[in-house]
Each structure stands twice: as C-alpha cells, then as structure tokens.
Amino acid sequence: MPRYAMVIDQRRCVGCMACVAACKTENNVPLGSFRTRVVEVVGGEFPNLRMELRSELCNHCENPPCAYNCPTGASYKESDGTVQIKRYKCVGCKACIAACPYEARYIDDKGVADKCSFCEHRIKQGKEPACVATCLGGSRIFGDLDDPNSPVSKILSEVGSSVLLKEAGTNPKVFYIRKLSKLE
Amino acid sequence: MEITITGANELTYPTLHIWNWMVSLYLFLGGVTAGLLIMSAIGNLRARNLRTEEKIDVIKAAMFAPFVLMAGMFFIWLDLERKLNSYWFFLSFSFTSPMSWGGWGLGLILPLSMLYALSVVPEEYRHWLKFDFLKNLSRWLNPHMTALARTVFALGIFLGIYTGILLSVFVARPLWNSSLLPVLFLTSALSTGAALIIIISKKKAAQLFFTKVDIWLISAEIIIIALFFLGHLTSTAPQRESVMPFFSYSHEYFVFGLSFILIAFFFPLALVMKLMHVQEEHHEQISGGSLFRMKLSAYMVLAGGFIIRLAWVYVGQISKLS
Amino acid sequence: MGVTRRDFIKIAGAAVASSGMGACQLTPAALAAQAGSGPAETYVATNCEMCHWCCGLIAKVVDGKVVKLDGNPLHPNSRGKLCARGNSGIGLLYDPDRVKTPLIRTGSRGDGKYKKASWDEALNYVAEKMLSIKKVYGPEAMALFAVGSCSAHLAPLMAAFGSQNFGKPSFAQCRGARDVGYELTYGIIPGAPERVDLAKSKVTVLFGSHLGENVHNSQVQDFAAGIGAQAKLIVIDPRYSTAAGKAAYWLPIKPGTDMALMLAWINIIIKHELYDKEYVEQYTTGFEELKAAVADCTPEWAARETDLPVKQIIETVMEVARYRPNVCIHPGRHASWYGNDVQRSRCLAILTAILGSWGREGGLYLPTKASLKKSQGKEDFPIPEKKPIMDICGYPFASMAGLTNGSTTGLRDATITGKPYPIKGWMVMGTNILKAMPNEKETMDAINNLDLLVTAEVMPLDTAMVSDVILPSASYLEQFDDIGVERGYHLGVTMGRAAVQPLYESKDGYTIARELAKKLGLADYFPWESLEAKIKSQCKLWKIDYDELSKKGFMEMEGTEAPYITAENQPVFKTPSGKIELYSKRLEKAGFDPIPKYTPVEQPKEDYFRLIYGRSPVHSFTRTTNNPLLHDLFKENEVWISAKKAKALGVKHGQYVTLVNQDGVKSNRVKAKVTQRIREDCVYMVHGFSSSSKDLRNAYRKGADDQGLITRYAVDPICGATGMRVNFVKVVKEV
C-alpha cells in the first residue's frame, strides 16, 4: 500500500495561485470555500523585508483529529494513508471542522463536510493531483513516501523539511521545504 | 507580520464560525437536564418515604427532565447540516469521538429519563398521564424507582461531563482544550438544575434545600472559573491568547468582555442573595421581598449558565493554535 | 438590457443550492448547469484567451458542458499547466452576466438602456452607419480597436472596407515603446512571448516586471525554474513585489528614475571593463560614443537620483557582470511608464548587448529561423487615400517596421479634433478601451463625437455600455481559433477548436466579420463559410494534417530551434548597419538622443503620492473582474500605502479611503493596505477594478479604478505610446 504525501517546496512558490483555482474547478468546490490556499507572510521593516509563501491544504495527518472526532465514521483514514470522507455517512455536525487545527475543512453546498482529498479520483487514474499538475512554480510535489524513488521521497532525503503545527501531534503528511528570502 | 491569504474558507476565516447559539442552547439544556436528573434523583431517593405533598417539587423536576432534554436535542439536530443522515449516529460507534458517545448517551438517557419520570409519578397524580398505557407503565415502574433514580443520577453526571468533554477534546481550539471545562460544565449543570427546581418549586423546604445546595455549587463554579482563567493565562501562548477576548473591550470583542462581566456579576450576586435568603429563613416567615430575591437569584444562575455556554462556544471558535 | 433583474434572479436561483450554512454557495458545476446537454466526456484542444499569452489548453467537456480546463502539454506557452485565470475560464463561459443578444442603444449614451435586436437588425444598423460614414467622410473615418484572436478577422474586414486605422491598447499602452526600443537597437523585438531564457539564467534582473503577479504562464514557469536552480534575482521596484520577495537584492527605487540606475550600471560595466569585449566588437556599433555618453553617470549621481545606496548599486552590477553572459536583463512587457519609455527600453537593450547576453544561454535566446510563409485568401486590400493616422500623427516611430498597431491616442485625438481628418466610427472587439487608455474623459469626448460605436463583447464591460450597438461575442471556448504560426524557440503551428457551441445568441469572431462583410458588399474577402473551413484549406496549403493539428492543438516543427549563438548560428540584426546599434543614427536623424540620456521626471508635491499600478495574479485587466471564480479569489483591489505615511494620515489597514488626483478626480472608495512593502512617495493598486457597468454583479464599483485617476499621460515623442505613471494622488479618509 502506498503512503501518499505532498512536499511544498516553498522556495519555488511564486504566488501565482494556479493551484487554488485548479483545485476549485477540478473538485467543484463551492464559491467561498477552498480546499487549498496560499498564505503570504511578510515580516520586517522597509526596506529590510522577507517573504514567505506557503500553500496549505489538508495534511492527511497520520493522527487525524478530524477522523477521531467524527461521530459516524464518515471521516476516516484510508489504507493509502490519506484521510477521506464517506459522504453518505456525514451528518454535518462539523466536529471535524472544529477538530482540524489546519482549518482545512468546510461544509459543501450539500451540507457535507469536505476537504482536500489529495485528488483521490485522479491518483487512482495515475494522474497527479490537479494543484500539483498545474503548479507553475513546480513547488508542489506529490508521491508515495514508501517508495524511495518517488519524487517526494527523493526530495525529502535531500533537503530538510518541516511540518505545520508539529505541537498539535497530528503527524502531517504535507512537508514544507522552507527558505525565507534573505536580503543582502 | 503582514499576512494575506488567497483562498481562505469563509467558514473558518478569519475565525471559525461553525456553531452558533443553537449549540450553546443544546449544551445549556443538556446541562440543565443533567442537573435536574441528579438533583431530583437525590431528592427522590432522600424523600422516598415522605408524603407526595412534601416531595412534589422533586417529582416535578424529574418530569421536566425529558422535556428539557428533548428541547436540547432538537436544537443540536437543527444544527446538523445533513439532518436526514442523522440515523448514522446509531449505525456506528466511534470510541474516539465524544459526539458518538454523546449520541448513544442521549439515546440512552432520553428513554431512561422518561421511564424514571413515569416511575416517580405518585398514585394520586397518575391521572395526569393522558393514556392508559402510560398509567400502566407508571404503575409498573413505580417499584423500580430507586434503581431508576440511581441510574439517571449516574447518567446525569455523564451528561454534565459530556457537554464539557465535547468541547475540551479539540486540541485545535485552545480555549476549550482544558480538563477543567468538563468540571466547570458539570458544576454549572448542577447549579442550573438546582436553580430550575427552585423556580418551579412551591415548597419552602425544597427551595431552602436547593438554595443551600446552590450556594455550594456556585461557590465551586466561581472557583473553577477563576482556576480556568488562571490556568489559561499561565499556559502556552495560544491558550493565553484564547481567553483574551474576555478581557479586551475592543469593538469586535465587546460582547465577550460583556459576557465575562455578566458572569462575574451574576454568580457572586446570586450567591450573596442566596446567603441572605438562607439567613432570613431561619427566623422569619418568608417575605415577599425574600421570595422575589430567591427566584431572581435562581434566574440569574440560569442566565449565567446560558451565558457561559454562549461565551465559551463563540470565544472558543476564535481561539486557534497558531 | 443584456441582463435584466429578472434574469439575474432566475440564473442565481438555478445556480444556488441551498444549505444550512445560510451562505450562498455557488459551485463551478452549478455555474455550468445552465448550458444544454450533449454527448459524454470529450477533450478539446484550443487556446486560452483569459490574457494575451495564448496558452494551449485542453477542455474537458462532459454532457455538453465544459467542466475543467488543463494546460496542453504540447503547447510551449502552457506546457501542461494553466495559471489561475486560465484555470477559471469556465467562469467566463458560464458567467450569468454575459451579453446574450445583440443590443441597440435606446437611451442616451451611458445610461444603459438598450433594446434586444436580431443579428440581422443589429448588423444592418452597423452596415448602414458604416456606409454612410464612408460616403460622407471616406472609409478612413472608420477605426478599429481590436485585440485577441478575433481581431484577426476584423482587421481584414476593415482593410477591405478601406481603412487601416487600427489601434491596440495592448500595444500602445503596453509593450509598444519597448518593442520600438529593441527594434531600434537590434532590428528585432524581444518577442511576445519574450525570448527570455529565465530557466537558465544565473542572474535575472527585473526592472518593474513583477513576475509572479504578472503571470504569463511559461515565463513564470521558467522564472521559478531559474529560482529553483539558484539564479540570483535582482529586483528593482518601488514596491516589495512577490518577485522582490524571492530576490537576493531588492532595490526600492524612486519611481521614474530607473534610467539613472541603468546608465550608471552601463558606465560601471564599461569603466571597469566588465563588458563582453569580443561580442561588443563583433556585433555592435557606437560603443565609443556610448562610453563617452555615460561617462558622467556615476554611482553617486545615480544614488542621488534613485534614492538607492551607492553600495547596493555597485554590488548588484558586479553580480550582473560576474555572471555574464548568462544573465537576463528582462526587457519588461508593460513599458508605457513615463513617456521616455523607448529610451529606457533602449538602456535595457544596450545593457543586454554589452553583457553579451542576446543570443546566449540564460540571456535572451534567438528566435527560430525557420518559417511558414504562404498565406491564402484575398489580400489585395484597397490602398487608403488618406494615410493611416499613425503614420501622420507626429510620432516618427509609431509604425516601425512590422509594428502596425500605432497610436491609440492618436486615433482618439483625431476623433476629438477632426484633424488630420475626421474619424466618425469605431469598431471595438476584445479590448475595453475606456479602461485601457489613459484619460477616460478624452475617450468619452471622442466617443461623443462618433456616429457609430459598435462593440463586440462577451461581457457587458465599460466600453460596451457606452456603445450604440453591442454584438454578443462567443468566448474563446465557444469558437475556433485561427491557425497561427508561432516563431519562438521552435517553429510551431497552432489552432483551436470550439469546446462547445456558442451560448445564447453569441457568434464567433469570424462569423461576425463575415456576416458584416456580406452586408458591406465585401463577401469576397471571406470565402470560407466557417473558420474551420478556412483552417482546413490553410492546412492543405501548408501540407499539415488537419485532423492531427486539430486534435493536438499545437504541432512543433522538430529541429527548428537555434537559440544560442554558435559559429554556424549567427544572429541577424535587421538594423540599417546590420549590427546592434548602441548608437542609433535613426533616432539621431529624427531629432532624438542617439544614446539615451537621463531626464528627471516630475516628483509628487507634498501630501501627494505617485500612483503606480500592476497586476493581481488572479485577474487580467478588467476582463476577469466579474468572473465568479476569480472574484472569489480577489474581490476588490486595495491601495497600498506605506505604514509610515498611513500613520501620519491616520489611515488604518483595511479602512476605506478615496484617492483624489492632481486634477481633482476622485476614485471610488478603496480599502487601504497599510504596509511596509512600499516606498513613502507612491501608492499602488491593481489595475482593472471598479467597473462602471451596472450589469456586472461582481465588478460594479468594487475597489478603485486606476485609469479614472490617470488623467495625465506622457506621450513618448518617439513612438506615441503613453506613459501612465505620471499622476499624483492624495489619500482621503472616507467619512
């Protein structure tokens, strides 16, 4: 069984927002809701500034509090390591939304909890997730952690990475390669 | 830091706002039910051998409980986005989900509290029950009242704690993520239950008894709230931040500041009034003013309990880990 | 009206699914749900026209509805990817506010009152007016403003009619001055797509050019690839752009002083003999004159002009020189800044030349030498009696070799003044001239002088809403895209198929041109009954397999690339001298500086800020502001103001303010973005917002319109392009 993961190489993100737009149409996400976003953080004082561009999505946590808190088992961990939703079981109680420290979830137009699926339907067809396929910066990298030759395993073995809100104990499977721009 | 987000979810940005007053009301009514069940169970167990006349208040309290609970359940059901899928609560059980426990718990408590209510109806009042099968059932249950009261006592404690655990398990929401929250909600549940009995009761003895109980509970509640804030203020940054809306009287957080003031005002005042009441009660006939104070303080406890649920539900959604 | 209140509610009602959240939740599929149904899933190759980059795309069509767009992996401009706007093309196709039927104005101009008309009625109206203008004033009194794929059909129509008065804001208000500057220097333009070898450059220099926010798909891909390969980035911008956020050096230059920095760099490079001697020797003329001319442009002088530290000026140019020739001095795209833009572009061209990076890896690569010529059809257009305005409007290089799009403001002036001859009819397609050209009042003055303003439009945008006739246009997803030759890295052929049939009563550009031609008696020029038929016959001529091309969308001619200079692959400079003209005799002869000279631009007075503008990565000018999917990502623009200045003015982040320019023109209210990211002497906003069209539910009066505040413009004397960063605004708190 694969263990899918994503690497966000922040060095290469150029803030084009193609990922956000592609995800929306690929997954028919309602207006006002998003499965992924890009956070731009600027620190410092003029003219000594630095910028971080960080695209965020569901982390497909190894310890997913969303699934733990789901009363019906609608949110669950799939055998490929992704966290998915059985739509027919969802009662729309929103416990999973409250439980997710990454604000990754929303309620869709049918009242069902939803979030990034790692484009489950595409990866089953051997395609990359939509956001990865369209990422102009080549900043989003997808693959199987258990396959040492997958693009994610390769880059993770070469460069140091971190995860978001490590202290939440969720054990995310979205890894960030950070490097803030440095001014000389 | 200048932060710009493209693609922020309306539902979670700038702050989470998935739950509103309906959830607060559910938590409140759930708490009141818990309080009613516990108080009336104690009352009915203690007053087992008294005349109906003398224990009529705890009987009424027991009969109130299922209705209050149903009202609460109605509001949580209203909050569900997929109401027609609700049956899945009972086609699955998730050990790690308090809501699943809650679903099953409510599924158990509601019928048991009904049976308990029927079991406490005394012979002379059975004609209240409209249908014959209810009368028969009540008659049949009456001998089992003690067992039922003990059961609902335990379930009441479960319910009171559960309303707090429901929120406290969310690591993602630092305001809620505290083991004191279930204790606070349980205490509040007991005190609001007692307060409701004071309000519905016509018996001086009962009022006096529950007022005395309430004095202890409110004192405990004030201490727990103080400890709660102390705990958060001395904890990690997100936890410290999470209670700030209560102390910041800025434009956007004004209502939360106000709720804090109300809580900080209602409980001590209710406490003082109750103490006065208890003192007076020892040497005088009950006066009009005293009666008014007694009822008012009970209403204040109820209002305070509801404000706590409101404030915690809303402020908790503002709090975040990062 | 195009979209009545009733339609609005009907469409909104159909598209909005109710939910307990109370929020109005529209999904992309719900947007598409209006269209009819057809056969199951198909994939159609065509080209994106959400901006001018023309990426190849593959439309996924399910049950007659376009549900997803992906980049065409075969197409060099997209390489399998689309930008945010390209990804959101469905939002245009299914925008409920589209122009749905032909409309003829019934009220007074601008009040938005139109009656629905049949195509026949509308085209008869247009043809009659055109013929009566021709009769009274001559055919030259008709002018065409057309941008995008559809302009390819209207230009021959207009030429056949007898007028060659064409204007393109995407040229005169965009890259025109740059292209003239490079044409004067190299005899060839840097290309569109620009032939910047960003993926391989070791140092990339961006003057303005806010790549990342400016999202020209493949260029941004290369830019990111360069960053990934550790290219050093030097960004010169008064604002901390996204690109600046990636840069090793950010030079927050005083706006309008870029040429001082460029000249100082040239001076330092020459003085310290850091230039590519062999290259300069072999390929350029006028080096000695250049050396002498820039000798006083010291870093100290430049530091005073540009408000940058001397140390930074020297350090950055040293980096550039160190890595030459694998450095890319980006030629820029939107060049109409200050009215001295040809000369500033010349500076960039000269820098590139002395670093030897034209035709070198990591610099600017050379275009393919292969070509596909022979075209078809009737091309014997009548020769106009009166010369095109751009040839006689007083800007000697307005129509430089191959640059036939001239001066838009020249046409406008002629329309206002009647000189050198009157212009009485405008046909507009694919451009929103009211918002694209500076000084909206002058544009309106000209429009008020017209006997006919006809606009073919997809969306009821500003220009359409002041037109006499509005013709509903098919969007790019509903029409064929003409066969085209791409001469970039490779030689390639491109075309596009309609993904779905035109919605409502809209028609594709070719059909509109052809039907109008019929009414004008010019049917001979449009012998093919459809664009598809035309493409098929062109394929025959070129011996290309139509079926293969229409399936692939793009076919690359293998082995046609010749990007870098080698002994065999020598660059061709189509200048009079056959060399790179550092010193331009052509300019000298026309009375201009043969080597660029620095002239300071006016700086803002106290209490005023210079108004500068740029792009949002998720919008294209005005055209996307109503797109539901893109509106969802960026609803209104903000005015960026330095935190220091904001504090002094008492303006808080997120607060609404208005801007008032030097001529007293007030903007719509706009949110203040209080930030460290901008100099104190300027404010910045994204172009294209605050539409005046009430028919746009998302775009109507959202944010502020930079163009409204651009009442002054500096015309480049060399080519007639308009510099638009010469306006000053006060920031006023909303009360």
Ligand SMILES: Nc1nc2c(c(=O)[nH]1)N[C@H]1C(S)=C(S)[C@@H](COP(=O)(O)OP(=O)(O)OC[C@H]3O[C@@H](n4cnc5c(=O)[nH]c(N)nc54)[C@H](O)[C@@H]3O)O[C@H]1N2
């Ligand atoms: N997403 C998106 N991308 C687009 C477009 C779009 O509509 N949307 N349009 C495309 C088109 S047609 C064009 S022409 C390009 C335009 O994009 P560019 O060619 O990149 O435009 P510029 O005007 O060079 O760059 C704007 C930047 O210049 C800075 N600037 C302002 N004044 C000065 C100055 O005096 N000196 C310097 N050094 N910098 C200054 C501004 O702060 C801003 O960051 O974008 C293209 N890309």
Ligand SMILES: Nc1nc2c(c(=O)[nH]1)N[C@H]1C(S)=C(S)[C@@H](COP(=O)(O)OP(=O)(O)OC[C@H]3O[C@@H](n4cnc5c(=O)[nH]c(N)nc54)[C@H](O)[C@@H]3O)O[C@H]1N2
């Ligand atoms: N103030 C200011 N002015 C500027 C600029 C700026 O940054 N600031 N930028 C300048 C630059 S660089 C450029 S390139 C120009 C761009 O100027 P324009 O090319 O005019 O750009 P848009 O505003 O997008 O207007 C395009 C119009 O064409 C319509 N349209 C789109 N697709 C089609 C189609 O398929 N068929 C038909 N019939 N119509 C279609 C759209 O609805 C819209 O009304 O603006 C220039 N003007």
Ligand code: SF4
């Ligand atoms: S990121 Fe949130 S939604 Fe995704 S698995 Fe983790 S907790 Fe669940």
Ligand code: SF4
């Ligand atoms: S909203 Fe749906 S998925 Fe989320 S916890 Fe409730 S039932 Fe589970």
Ligand code: SF4
């Ligand atoms: S993986 Fe798919 S669902 Fe997840 S953010 Fe990317 S496009 Fe959206």
Ligand code: SF4
């Ligand atoms: S598509 Fe890639 S480069 Fe663009 S914003 Fe998203 S992550 Fe960044």
Ligand code: SF4
């Ligand atoms: S750059 Fe984006 S909007 Fe422009 S043509 Fe390409 S995909 Fe379309």
Ligand SMILES: [Mo]
């Ligand atoms: Mo442009």
